[in-house]
Amino acid sequence: MSRGGWTLESFDRLIHEPARLMIVTILNAVESADFLYLQHETGLTKGNLSAHLAKLEEGGYVEIEKTYKGKIPLTVCRLTDAGRDAFSRYRAQWEVFIKQTRTSRK
Amino acid sequence: MSRGGWTLESFDRLIHEPARLMIVTILNAVESADFLYLQHETGLTKGNLSAHLAKLEEGGYVEIEKTYKGKIPLTVCRLTDAGRDAFSRYRAQWEVFIKQTRTSRK
Numbered sequence: 001m002s003r004g005g006w007t008l009e010s011f012d013r014l015i016h017e018p019a020r021l022m023i024v025t026i027l028n029a030v031e032s033a034d035f036l037y038l039q040h041e042t043g044l045t046k047g048n049l050s051a052h053l054a055k056l057e058e059g060g061y062v063e064i065e066k067t068y069k070g071k072i073p074l075t076v077c078r079l080t081d082a083g084r085d086a087f088s089r090y091r092a093q094w095e096v097f098i099k100q101t102r103t104s105r106k
Numbered sequence: 107m108s109r110g111g112w113t114l115e116s117f118d119r120l121i122h123e124p125a126r127l128m129i130v131t132i133l134n135a136v137e138s139a140d141f142l143y144l145q146h147e148t149g150l151t152k153g154n155l156s157a158h159l160a161k162l163e164e165g166g167y168v169e170i171e172k173t174y175k176g177k178i179p180l181t182v183c184r185l186t187d188a189g190r191d192a193f194s195r196y197r198a199q200w201e202v203f204i205k206q207t208r209t210s211r212k
């Protein structure tokens with residue numbers, strides 16, 4: 001279905017997965033976010049959040065920095081430029097989708 | 107993340123999967139569609155399309171009717187009312203998402 005400006009292939013599955021979509025949406029709205037903040041906001045378990053962040057890091061969308069705040073270890077996550085671009089493209093596809101679909105023809 | 111009006115749980119995964127999203131979007135725009143038409147529009151293999159339609163039928167979103175046009179067997183697919191409602195809800199969630207996100211804060 002190429003008519004619509006959005007196709008099966010064009011959806012970025014790295015972002016489309018709902019848990020990762022939440023993570024990327026949050027990170028897109030901020031400069032950077034601590035792991036615990038992300039965990040609180042997404043409601044994901046530590047293991048799930050780690051796994052999704054690792055995938056996003058592998059894909060070049062997220063940078064993860066291990067640091068300290070005083071003596072407390074901090075894991076700071078931020079979107080890369082590639083990640084912000086990918087989010088923009090993904091969001092733009094949904095804008096097209098919204099414009100080109102109607103809720104029902106009943 | 108409940109602030110946004112869309113949450114991890116609220117995404118209907120039966121529709122969210124990209125291949126099924128294409129199928130549902132096409133069916134939402136028409137009264138009914140033949141299997142071969144859907145296959146052509148989605149670019150899915152026969153096996154993949156069958157599998158996704160079966161899931162949508164199990165979920166009560168699609169009705170599948172085996173019939174004939176003359177002597178040619180036809181498989182006619184249509185969205186149920188529940189399927190149209192689910193599509194409307196899913197689409198509405200993306201409208202909220204578009205309104206509440208910005209492409210970047212760079």
